Amino acid sequence: MQKPGIIEGADGRCRCSWHQGLADYERYHDAEWGLPVVDDIRLFEKICLEGFQSGLSWLTILRKRDNFRAAFAGFDFNKVALFDEADIERCVADAGIIRHRGKIVSTINNARRAVELRDEFGSLAKFFWSYEPDTSERPAVMDLDTLRANPTTPTSVRLSKDLKKRGWTFVGPTTVYAFMQAMGLVNDHLDGCYRQPEVQALKDAFVRP
Structure with a gap:
């Protein structure tokens, strides 16, 4: 019997059900x-795209990710930090991305804040991985889009507050938790998913910055 939240794919492997059997999501x-x-x-890139995802499905963003990369200089924050009003208007006119002026402006702002964070800590990685939570800290509901709508954890709340204090925008605690999941700060592959032990092994061997 399959465990809750797990579905078997055409290849016979059991996975977290949130990918819905869609090839790109899988x-x-x-x-x-x-x-x-x-x-x-x-x-x-990921924390910016999570901001763009707010109010939408992650699948929508995933399918536009290459367009976002083209619009935002590959998410090289050193370059994006230099974007000006002409770049804002270019992005607002770009039908290949989400043309939300506030989120576009936020990405440029966050690039400038990222430069400051890198200069202070030596790398973004060193800052973000300092917020790696205890393994026991996990939401009860493990559906990707549901997670984006509701849950937070104490660590995601703290990280969100820290980023906001530093001037970052579109970094609420649910957005931050989705970022933490995706970037490996937590392993939220469900028990019964074939990737859960594989990802955990990589996480156990991972050298923290």
Whole structure:
């Protein structure tokens, strides 16, 4: 009998059910979600895309991710920090991304804050991984889009407050928790998912910055 929240794929592997059997979602689940990330560009990209996801499904953002990368200089925050009003208007006119002016402006603001954070801590990774929670800290509901609508954890609340204090925007505690899940600060693959022990092994061997 399959455990709650688990579905069996066409390949016979059991996975977290939130990927809904969609090929691109399944690839994301298998190859990216929950793997520990130390690369500053990827960390910055993810927290920005989580901000864009607010009010939408992650699948919508995932399918536009290459367009976002093209619009925002590959999420190199050193470059995005130099964006000006012309870049804002260019992004607002870009039908390939989410044309939300507030979120576009937020991404540029957060790039500038990311430069400050990197200069203070040496890397974004060192800052974010300092918020790796205890393994017992886990929400009760493990559905990807539901998670984006409701839960927080004490650590995501603290990280959100810290980022906001530093001037970051669109970084509420639920957005931050989704970021923590995706970047491997927590392993929220469900028991019964074939990736759960694999991701945990990578996390156990991971050298924290």
